[in-house]
Amino acid sequence: MVKTLLKKQFAEIFRNYFYDSKKNKARSRAGTVGYIVFFILVMVVLLGGTFAVTASSLCAPLYEAGAGWLYFAIMGLIAILLGIFGSVFSTYTGLYLAKDNDLLLSLPIPVGTIMLARLMGVYLMGLMYAAVVIVPAIIVYLITVPFSLSALIGCLVFLLLLSVFVLTLSCLLGWVVAKLSTKLKNKSIVTVLVALLGIGVYYFAYFKAMNLIQDLIANIAVYGPAIREKAYGLYLFGSAAEGNLLGMAASTAFVALCFFMMWRLLGRSFLNLATATGGSEKIRYTARREKQRSVSSALLAKEFGKLTSNANYMLNCALGTLLIPILGAALLLKGSTVVDVLSSVFGSVDTTAVLLCTALCMACSMNDSAAPSVSLEGKNIWIPQSLPVEAWQVLRAKLRVQLLLTMPVLLFASLCAVFVLKASLAVSLALLVLPQLYTLFFALLSLTLDLGHANLGWTNELAPIKQSMPVTVAILGGWGYSILLAGVYLLLTPPFGAAVYLALFALVTAAASLVLYLRLRRRGGKDFMEL
Amino acid sequence: MLRIEHLTKTFGDKVAVDDLSLHIAPGEIYGFIGHNGAGKTTTLRSVVGIQSFDSGEITIAGIPLRSDPLACKRQIAYIPDNPDLYEFMSGIKYLNFIADVFGVPADLRAARIADYAARFELTDDLAQPISAYSHGMKQKLAIISAWLHDPKLILMDEPFVGLDPKASFLLKGMMRELCDRGGAIFFSTHVLEVAEKLCDKVAIIKQGRLIRSGTMEEVKGDESLEEVFLELEAD
Numbered sequence: 001m002v003k004t005l006l007k008k009q010f011a012e013i014f015r016n017y018f019y020d021s022k023k024n025k026a027r028s029r030a031g032t033v034g035y036i037v038f039f040i041l042v043m044v045v046l047l048g049g050t051f052a053v054t055a056s057s058l059c060a061p062l063y064e065a066g067a068g069w070l071y072f073a074i075m076g077l078i079a080i081l082l083g084i085f086g087s088v089f090s091t092y093t094g095l096y097l098a099k100d101n102d103l104l105l106s107l108p109i110p111v112g113t114i115m116l117a118r119l120m121g122v123y124l125m126g127l128m129y130a131a132v133v134i135v136p137a138i139i140v141y142l143i144t145v146p147f148s149l150s151a152l153i154g155c156l157v158f159l160l161l162l163s164v165f166v167l168t169l170s171c172l173l174g175w176v177v178a179k180l181s182t183k184l185k186n187k188s189i190v191t192v193l194v195a196l197l198g199i200g201v202y203y204f205a206y207f208k209a210m211n212l213i214q215d216l217i218a219n220i221a222v223y224g225p226a227i228r229e230k231a232y233g234l235y236l237f238g239s240a241a242e243g244n245l246l247g248m249a250a251s252t253a254f255v256a257l258c259f260f261m262m263w264r265l266l267g268r269s270f271l272n273l274a275t276a277t278g279g280s281e282k283i284r285y286t287a288r289r290e291k292q293r294s295v296s297s298a299l300l301a302k303e304f305g306k307l308t309s310n311a312n313y314m315l316n317c318a319l320g321t322l323l324i325p326i327l328g329a330a331l332l333l334k335g336s337t338v339v340d341v342l343s344s345v346f347g348s349v350d351t352t353a354v355l356l357c358t359a360l361c362m363a364c365s366m367n368d369s370a371a372p373s374v375s376l377e378g379k380n381i382w383i384p385q386s387l388p389v390e391a392w393q394v395l396r397a398k399l400r401v402q403l404l405l406t407m408p409v410l411l412f413a414s415l416c417a418v419f420v421l422k423a424s425l426a427v428s429l430a431l432l433v434l435p436q437l438y439t440l441f442f443a444l445l446s447l448t449l450d451l452g453h454a455n456l457g458w459t460n461e462l463a464p465i466k467q468s469m470p471v472t473v474a475i476l477g478g479w480g481y482s483i484l485l486a487g488v489y490l491l492l493t494p495p496f497g498a499a500v501y502l503a504l505f506a507l508v509t510a511a512a513s514l515v516l517y518l519r520l521r522r523r524g525g526k527d528f529m530e531l
Numbered sequence: 532m533l534r535i536e537h538l539t540k541t542f543g544d545k546v547a548v549d550d551l552s553l554h555i556a557p558g559e560i561y562g563f564i565g566h567n568g569a570g571k572t573t574t575l576r577s578v579v580g581i582q583s584f585d586s587g588e589i590t591i592a593g594i595p596l597r598s599d600p601l602a603c604k605r606q607i608a609y610i611p612d613n614p615d616l617y618e619f620m621s622g623i624k625y626l627n628f629i630a631d632v633f634g635v636p637a638d639l640r641a642a643r644i645a646d647y648a649a650r651f652e653l654t655d656d657l658a659q660p661i662s663a664y665s666h667g668m669k670q671k672l673a674i675i676s677a678w679l680h681d682p683k684l685i686l687m688d689e690p691f692v693g694l695d696p697k698a699s700f701l702l703k704g705m706m707r708e709l710c711d712r713g714g715a716i717f718f719s720t721h722v723l724e725v726a727e728k729l730c731d732k733v734a735i736i737k738q739g740r741l742i743r744s745g746t747m748e749e750v751k752g753d754e755s756l757e758e759v760f761l762e763l764e765a766d
Binding site: 284285286287289290291294298301302305379382388390529 | 657
């Protein structure tokens with residue numbers, strides 16, 4: 001039974017890898033392999049690469065000081081933080097809000113079996129996040145230190161323990177979110193606020209930790225033994241990865257105990273939480289005169305309604321609206337120092353302008369609400385298809401949401417950059433225009449991708465929001481654009497300066513946007529109606 | 532009101548609807564019956580314009596669906612077999628959304644919402660999110676939204692599923708009212724007793740082909756509709 005449920009669960013998560021919903025048939029073997037290789041490359045090269053840099057700066061000094069355990073303890077804690085942060089809201093949605101919970105609970109399947117299958121989905125998500133940190137850490141360690149079988153076994157045990165621990169903590173926090181959700185009225189907004197608080201804490205802890213780690217490396221001879229003495233559990237946890245038998249046994253026992261307690265807690269409450277309809281009071285309707293809106297306004301309001309009612313959608317696809325102004329404010333406060341440092345490193349304000357522009361474009365990639373917007377229509381797709389509206393109007397509303405969420409805040413951040421940079425009028429104009437053009441391009445790209453690879457058959461909204469190909473490719477495409485923008489300039493250092501360079505990039509972006517726009521206008525409607 | 536001429540729709544090798552022709556005049560309640568997978572839903576979805584078809588012509592109030600789908604959609608309303616509505620909206624927000632799309636003026640929509648919601652005893656629940664609605668409540672909301680812009684033709688796929696007896700009775704009355712005003716109804720059902728009592732005309736479809744159609748008397752003669760249907764299915 002567990003096997004059957006897991007098959008169903010994984011079929012949903014990995015559906016896009018094996019099935020082409022556009023052509024309504026299974027992908028070719030080459031297509032499937034291509035998809036999987038692409039995903040692995042993204043996770044390993046892009047995300048894993050970042051943590052590999054951190055790991056390499058820590059591993060050798062700590063190992064040479066006899067504190068290899070501390071290296072794994074630090075990397076392990078980062079993995080736990082990232083794993084929990086990445087999967088806590090997915091855990092809540094995946095465990096308690098799956099649309100087929102009622103169906104499965106009505107079948108002669110033990111609740112524990114359903115829970116186990118659901119937990120496997122959560123486990124995979126946590127493992128993915130934790131592995132992005134810990135696998136590079138293990139590789140760096142195995143390369144840095146002389147090879148020993150015990151260390152290899154220790155590393156593998158450490159990875160397993162860490163992933164189970166991330167699962168345990170995610171489930172506990174998911175349970176807290178579920179409990180709170182049954183009491184709250186505006187759960188989406190509250191969830192987003194809590195998540196933002198979490199992000200704030202994460203970054204605060206991250207920056208503090210970076211300072212602490214530097215201090216730690218400098219004084220490892222003093223701190224190492226002190227930490228080992230005062231936080232012996234942490235020592236055992238880290239030493240498990242080095243193949244220390246006591247460390248492995250103690251860590252395994254601790255993780256197993258935590259998992260068992262979490263399992264008991266979830267087992268007692270799963271049925272109630274999975275079938276809860278919300279404890280908020282019934283709102284009694286009182287008639288009032290509603291203003292008549294235009295079709296465009298109605299469709300736009302519908303798209304915003306969808307976004308603001310869904311915490312996962314907001315957190316994953318619209319966070320930039322809150323963070324981009326913070327970036328702008330940070331530029332105003334600390335920007336002059338950054339500009340001075342960059343200008344002295346690269347020797348010109350022009351390069352700094354290109355790098356700031358790159359940062360603005362990259363920040364814009366946080367908002368990709370159009371990327372899952374067609375897929376999120378799900379079983380409601382019959383409504384826009386049957387209404388007397390052009391399919392283009394429906395698609396345009398989805399585009400507008402992303403543009404409205406991004407363009408104004410990006411303009412603010414660009415103005416902050418212009419203010420701080422104090423560059424020529426031409427460069428300043430380019431700093432204002434290019435990010436706006438990029439926003440347009442990114443929205444068009446996001447929508448085009450989802451329209452071409454829409455997944456309407458999801459039972460868990462996380463599938464289109466977090467686990468879909470359009471979202472992944474859109475974000476990577478955005479990063480690729482930013483890397484290209486900075487990379488080409490740094491490599492070629494064109495003689496015509498930043499203003500012309502950015503203007504040329506703006507022209508190319510405008511042309512690419514025009515191509516995507518025309519494609520959407522000509523074929524988008526037909527594609528939408530054929531979904 | 533609705534003319535379907537030689538409609539054919541295939542899914543791969545399977546012929547879902549095969550050369551089907553039907554004419555529905557203003558004032559008629561037209562029942563559409565057939566076993567599961569006979570092609571009823573495919574036909575309805577084709578008429579609504581959410582399913583492309585391979586060949587044939589569909590005209591609604593004299594407007595060809597292929598050349599002017601929007602004009603056709605303005606004349607009709609559709610209720611699918613499963614009322615999957617926007618669960619993130621409240622009932623009233625959904626109704627206002629539909630009214631906005633159809634351009635129903637504020638005063639008129641307020642009056643209609645008040646009237647239909649009161650009939651279906653849904654008024655108190657209109658501020659609730661649709662996600663909190665039962666299947667029957669969603670079906671009632673779908674019905675109200677279909678009637679909201681006073682369409683000329685309403686297409687319904689199994690409209691009585693999930694409705695309580697009182698709501699079913701109300702719906703039948705509303706269907707007759709609409710037809711008395713010159714509108715038309717085309718709906719599929721498996722409840723043959725309802726079809727027999729309610730419909731002016733009926734069509735029976737089997738494996739995508741229309742096997743009998745006409746007025747209720749022409750189709751069933753002296754037998755019951757159920758007997759005729761079972762005989763035709765057995766052939």
